[in-house]
Amino acid sequence: MGLMRFLGIGKEESTGSGDTETVRRIAGQLDRLPADKAKYLATFAYVLARIAHADLEIDDSEVTEMERIVKTLAHLSEAESALVVQIAKSQAQHLGGTENYVVTREFRQSASKGQRAELLECVYAVAAADGTITGDEQAEILQIAEELGFTRPEANALRSAYKDKLSEFQK
Numbered sequence: 255m256g257l258m259r260f261l262g263i264g265k266e267e268s269t270g271s272g273d274t275e276t277v278r279r280i281a282g283q284l285d286r287l288p289a290d291k292a293k294y295l296a297t298f299a300y301v302l303a304r305i306a307h308a309d310l311e312i313d314d315s316e317v318t319e320m321e322r323i324v325k326t327l328a329h330l331s332e333a334e335s336a337l338v339v340q341i342a343k344s345q346a347q348h349l350g351g352t353e354n355y356v357v358t359r360e361f362r363q364s365a366s367k368g369q370r371a372e373l374l375e376c377v378y379a380v381a382a383a384d385g386t387i388t389g390d391e392q393a394e395i396l397q398i399a400e401e402l403g404f405t406r407p408e409a410n411a412l413r414s415a416y417k418d419k420l421s422e423f424q425k
Contacts, residue, residue, distance in 0.1 A: 295328050297361040298373055299338050301398060303346035304354050305377045308394035312343055319383035323376045358401040370402045378412055382419040389421060 287295065302323065306316040317339060325335035345353065362370060377398055381391040392413075399409035417423055 291328065294361075294364065295324065295338055296341070297357050297364070298327065298376075299324055299342035300345055300353075300357045301361060301373060302376060302380050303339070303342035304358070305381050305391060305394055305398065306343070306383075307346045308381070308391045309388050312347070313384050315383040315385075316380050317343065319380050323379065327372075327376075355401060358398060362402050367403075370404070374399055374402060374404060374409065374412060378416050382416050385419065386421050386424060387416060387419045392420065 285292075299320065302320045303312065306312040306320060320339045320342070321332070321335045324330060324338050325332060328335070328338075330338065361373065365373070374395075377395055378387070381387045381395060387395075395413075396406065396409055399406075413420070
């Protein structure tokens with residue numbers, strides 16, 4: 255399966271409403287990456303967008319954090335990281351719950367335990383980017399952790415680093 259088809263914006267589907275200049279430009283940027291790197295990055299970014307969209311809004315601070323993470327992780331330029339995040343954001347907002355498990359499972363199957371742990375840490379960072387990890391975000395984090403193969407105690411070990419951001423402790 256090609257990366258563009260995996261993301262739902264492949265050339266075969268280009269007659270749909272998503273066939274904008276922006277989508278074509280983003281697809282062109284990702285096509286220049288090696289296929290395995292592009293797929294890893296796409297799944298990683300999608301899971302980040304998934305947590306950002308857990309409360310049905312993706313705010314600017316979450317976008318900025320996702321771009322920073324993607325840029326650092328993949329050694330991309332600012333423009334490339336912004337494009338990757340834009341794709342992930344768009345897919346998370348439009349596909350939502352229908353693709354969440356499938357994409358996260360795909361990441362789990364292709365990533366090492368260390369890479370999965372890195373993703374989970376980044377999920378917490380994105381959720382905390384706006385200053386608060388809501389109950390909806392915390393529930394989604396636990397779901398992602400489970401889908402990535404982590405136990406609740408393992409997920410909670412990371413959670414403790416963000417205790418001051420948890421909405422239940424901010425009241």
